[in-house]
Amino acid sequence: MQYPYQIPDFDSYKIAYKRSVEDPEGFWADIASHFFWRKTWDKVLDWDFETANTRWFDGGRLNITENCIDRHLTEHADQTAILWEPNNPAEATQRISYSDLHKRVMLFANVLKEKGIKKGGRVCIYMGMVPELAVAALACARIGAVHSVIFGGFSAQSIADRINDAGACAVITCDGAFRGNKHIPLKPVIDEALKSCSTVHSVIVYHRTGEAIEMQEKRDCWWHEEEQIQINAGNLHCEAEEMESEDPLFILYTSGSTGKPKGVVHSTAGYMVWANYTFVNVFQYKAGQVHFCTADIGWITGHSYILYGPLSAGATTLMFEGIPTWPDAGRFWQVAEKHRADILYTAPTAIRSLMGFGDDIPAQSNLSSLKVLGSVGEPINSEAWHWFYEKVGQKRAPLVDTWWQTETGGIMISNLAGVTPSKPTFATYPLPGVQPVLVDESGKTIEGNAVSGNLCIRFPWPGIIRTTYGDHERCRQTYFSAYPNLYFTGDGCLRDEEGMYRITGRVDDVLNVSGHRIGTAEVENAINMHPGVVESAVVGYKHDIKGQGIYAFVVCAGANAAEDAAVVGIKHTVDKAIGPIARPDKIQIVSGLPKTRSGKIMRRILRKIAEGDVSNLGDTTTLLDPAVVEEIKAGRI
Numbered sequence: 208m209q210y211p212y213q214i215p216d217f218d219s220y221k222i223a224y225k226r227s228v229e230d231p232e233g234f235w236a237d238i239a240s241h242f243f244w245r246k247t248w249d250k251v252l253d254w255d256f257e258t259a260n261t262r263w264f265d266g267g268r269l270n271i272t273e274n275c276i277d278r279h280l281t282e283h284a285d286q287t288a289i290l291w292e293p294n295n296p297a298e299a300t301q302r303i304s305y306s307d308l309h310k311r312v313m314l315f316a317n318v319l320k321e322k323g324i325k326k327g328g329r330v331c332i333y334m335g336m337v338p339e340l341a342v343a344a345l346a347c348a349r350i351g352a353v354h355s356v357i358f359g360g361f362s363a364q365s366i367a368d369r370i371n372d373a374g375a376c377a378v379i380t381c382d383g384a385f386r387g388n389k390h391i392p393l394k395p396v397i398d399e400a401l402k403s404c405s406t407v408h409s410v411i412v413y414h415r416t417g418e419a420i421e422m423q424e425k426r427d428c429w430w431h432e433e434e435q436i437q438i439n440a441g442n443l444h445c446e447a448e449e450m451e452s453e454d455p456l457f458i459l460y461t462s463g464s465t466g467k468p469k470g471v472v473h474s475t476a477g478y479m480v481w482a483n484y485t486f487v488n489v490f491q492y493k494a495g496q497v498h499f500c501t502a503d504i505g506w507i508t509g510h511s512y513i514l515y516g517p518l519s520a521g522a523t524t525l526m527f528e529g530i531p532t533w534p535d536a537g538r539f540w541q542v543a544e545k546h547r548a549d550i551l552y553t554a555p556t557a558i559r560s561l562m563g564f565g566d567d568i569p570a571q572s573n574l575s576s577l578k579v580l581g582s583v584g585e586p587i588n589s590e591a592w593h594w595f596y597e598k599v600g601q602k603r604a605p606l607v608d609t610w611w612q613t614e615t616g617g618i619m620i621s622n623l624a625g626v627t628p629s630k631p632t633f634a635t636y637p638l639p640g641v642q643p644v645l646v647d648e649s650g651k652t653i654e655g656n657a658v659s660g661n662l663c664i665r666f667p668w669p670g671i672i673r674t675t676y677g678d679h680e681r682c683r684q685t686y687f688s689a690y691p692n693l694y695f696t697g698d699g700c701l702r703d704e705e706g707m708y709r710i711t712g713r714v715d716d717v718l719n720v721s722g723h724r725i726g727t728a729e730v731e732n733a734i735n736m737h738p739g740v741v742e743s744a745v746v747g748y749k750h751d752i753k754g755q756g757i758y759a760f761v762v763c764a765g766a767n768a769a770e771d772a773a774v775v776g777i778k779h780t781v782d783k784a785i786g787p788i789a790r791p792d793k794i795q796i797v798s799g800l801p802k803t804r805s806g807k808i809m810r811r812i813l814r815k816i817a818e819g820d821v822s823n824l825g826d827t828t829t830l831l832d833p834a835v836v837e838e839i840k841a842g843r844i
């Protein structure tokens with residue numbers, strides 16, 4: 208494939224950026240013209256941040272799978288679309304060509320239709336990183352169903368909440384998943400979740416681990432059996448459903464500062480254009496290259512840079528089932544070597560943990576194929592940046608630090624590999640189409656360079672969030688009401704002398720633990736479900752590997768004698784309510800929380816104590832009971 212909109216040098220970037228600001232409609236219309244449309248759009252852009260409404264390519268008709276699969280069949284049918292590396296290196300790699308992917312997606316799309324799943328219906332996908340997960344998502348898109356992928360680490364209760372919020376009619380899952388030396392049960396978790404869901408009529412189970420599971424008659428069926436039925440009936444072909452540009456493509460739940468995760472909704476056309484444009488430009492993808500993104504498809508990074516970005520560009524996307532540290536801490540580098548990966552896109556937390564195993568581990572693999580390195584998910588510290596660049600990229604491969612969010616659909620601020628300048632720990636310059644603004648607490652725009660403030664975006668880009676599922680007002684409130692006519696990211700940011708951006712982290716009550724977004728209120732709600740708990744307050748603290756760790760201050764009923772049991776019980780409660788990713792690293796049982804006279808918890812104080820920065824806690828005179836602070840300080844873990 209050719210990418211006429213791939214930016215070749217810094218001057219071209221400046222020209223593209225300027226045009227994207229001065230003539231956004233012309234700019235995006237030109238780019239969109241390189242996709243396959245059943246009917247082109249009537250209007251490029253319609254938007255109103257006051258009501259949180261954005262429409263891109265309105266009146267256009269398309270199906271994203273025709274752009275991700277069918278259009279590559281004329282010239283690249285035999286090229287590998289998905290290169291799958293299993294958890295266990297002893298198991299065989301799978302190579303799925305564009306032609307195979309086409310057949311598999313159409314066949315499974317027919318299974319979905321047979322199960323009564325229709326255009327607009329919501330389908331929950333809860334699977335491990337098997338190629339069938341990609342097939343399942345694409346098959347939904349083929350028939351116009353809206354997929355909602357849930358990360359395999361979430362508990363039954365959080366799955367139930369998401370299924371009920373989306374009103375999903377079907378679930379696609381696996382018996383279990385392999386991760387390192389563990390078997391993770393998936394179907395039993397779905398069984399548990401579905402006890403409190405009434406909308407799901409079908410569960411399709413892909414056979415992966417072979418562990419014994421229960422199948423509920425009428426509701427549950429096996430993936431391979433259903434496919435065989437379609438094959439026997441000769442239903443091999445499935446015409447792509449013609450979708451409107453603004454029809455929803457998927458829902459992806461993410462945490463915010465309230466207790467309840469939001470279903471971020473992305474559209475079909477705008478998301479597709481954005482995922483593709485950012486993929487092609489940030490990673491400077493060249494035809495024939497192998498793109499290795501280590502994320503899980505349960506998160507937005509996997510959606511945009513394992514599935515839709517690479518496939519829409521006709522790339523070979525490497526999908527890895529396993530974990531970085533099994534069978535040993537060289538696994539990522541071995542996978543990169545084995546498949547001659549050209550691009551490696553991973554997270555700072557993985558880099559920091561692998562760094563700890565020593566420089567000789569990456570040195571044992573031949574990493575000469577790597578041409579571009581990428582980082583995403585949290586601010587990358589200088590040490591990790593340099594280690595990745597020097598020991599993995601051997602100072603040869605440019606490193607892109609990509610800042611973006613579930614809500615933005617794709618990369619927003621990043622250097623373009625080898626094309627625009629890079630600066631360690633800086634995401635650097637915005638992509639064409641992205642207009643960052645820094646504002647102070649009062650909402651005043653901060654002009655000029657060498658300044659910092661809250662990061663907002665002043666104009667819509669094609670991948671912008673369209674709504675939060677079932678509650679548009681929540682979308683408006685969360686992202687468009689803090690500052691008039693601006694999209695608010697929730698991140699703090701500085702702009703240096705050269706106008707380069709560095710994201711400094713969240714300014715709201717959202718934690719970033721190993722690159723996973725977790726709301727403090729969500730963890731508090733979970734902790735409070737434990738019968739012995741009266742109340743709790745959760746804050747983040749700096750963690751060498753995870754970026755942030757979770758510190759919980761908990762008030763329990765009764766004597767503190769049973770503290771150890773309470774701590775174990777609280778961890779278990781959080782595992783059940785959310786999943787182990789939200790389990791607090793530290794739990795301190797306290798007799799009270801520092802509150803103002805109006806009853807508001809002073810998190811500022813708790814944050815300082817959790818960080819170990821107790822010398823100056825600031826003004827505590829407004830506290831109801833200042834003595835409690837001394838007790839908490841003394842009991843710090």
Ligand code: WT7
Pocket residue numbers: 461507508582583584585586587608609610611612613614634696697698710711712713719722723724
């Ligand atoms: C939050 C979004 C974007 C996909 C993965 C996370 C933080 C993300 C960077 C970066 C500094 C970053 C921000 C952002 N973040 N990338 N390169 N530098 N911070 O998606 O779960 O929606 O989280 O991750 O705080 O708001 P997410």
